[in-house]
Amino acid sequence: MRLMSSLRHLMAGACVVAAAVAAPAAHAGTYAQTKYPIVLVHGFLGFNSVLGINYFYGVPNQLRADGAKVYIAQVNPAQSNEYRGEQLVQQLKQWAARDGVTKFNLIAHSQGGPTSRYAAAVVPGMVASVGTVSATHFGSKTADFWNANIGSAWTNSVATGLATVLNVIYGGSGTSVAATDISKALGSLSTAGATAFNTKYPQGKPTTTCGQGPATANGIAYYSTGGAKVLTNVLDVSDAVFALTALPFGSTANDGLVSTCSSHWGVVLKDNYAWNHLDETNQVLGLRGLFTPDPVSFYSGLANRLKNQGL
DSSP states (O other), X not given: OHHHHHHHXXXXXXXXXXXXXXXXXXXXXXXXXXXXXXXXXXOTTOOSEETTEESSTTHHHHHHHTTOOEEEOOOOSSSOHHHHHHHHHHHHHHHHHHXXXXXXXXXXXXXXXXXXXXXXXXXXXXXEXXXXXXXXXXXXXXXXXXXXXXXXXXXXXXXXXXXXXXHHHHOOOHHHHTTOOHHHHHHHHSHHHHHHHHHHOOTTOOSSTTOOOOSEETTEEEEEEEEOOSOOOTTOTHHHHHHHHTGGGTTSOBSSSSBTGGGOOSEEEEEEESOOTTGXXXXXXXXXXXXXXXXXXXXXXXXXXHHHTTO
């Protein structure tokens, strides 16, 4: 009898421990469970997945594990904001028709920011929110420098050759990589190009220089975040590239390609994460600075914020 009683107590204790262990897992399954699906939108030279590696490295899987329904956009790797934006609009319509979705939460990196803003302006009824991460809302000084000093020296054959290489590397659908045009992309990424774009699509624009914009516009929530560090990990080969691309910024805070002020749009949640432009998408392969925030958890946090807002 004593043996049976001991076994019962042991089993009861095991059940309590099991319940305690299971509780965090249950929480994790709903942490990012937004009302509307999330769409991840890549930036310049971006992709959906190459050789099984996502542009937002590790992010989609974690969001799904945390309860979110996630779509991954595939738009042209090098084209104008409007061209990419129209491709995104068509994808939203296809997903909505196929899956019965009414609205989407767009979370975008780099040029994906203006791309998503275009979609929000064109089909506002299909977009619940636009969240951007180091987006080129006000252009990039790197693009300005390239256009002024290097772009003009390119021959059409070189530009065409690079576009062909991009198409092969990214292996996207015919729609996503058709008409790749480096010069149009750099035009949109320039300060002048961004200014012209913002005049057409001002929804969420900051009301002061380097300030914040409205929390909502046309019923759509707008918010932004950004990085402010160039060199973050000696093992990351991209750091050497950013050391060069950051030179045109001088002493202006930037992530190697985008200044902190250029990343501002809507409500600015934080603009000085210790990340460079690829750390923000958990690239290259998760390498980042020691003791810096985990980008994967960061995206789940953004989704949780949307969930708490009823989006």
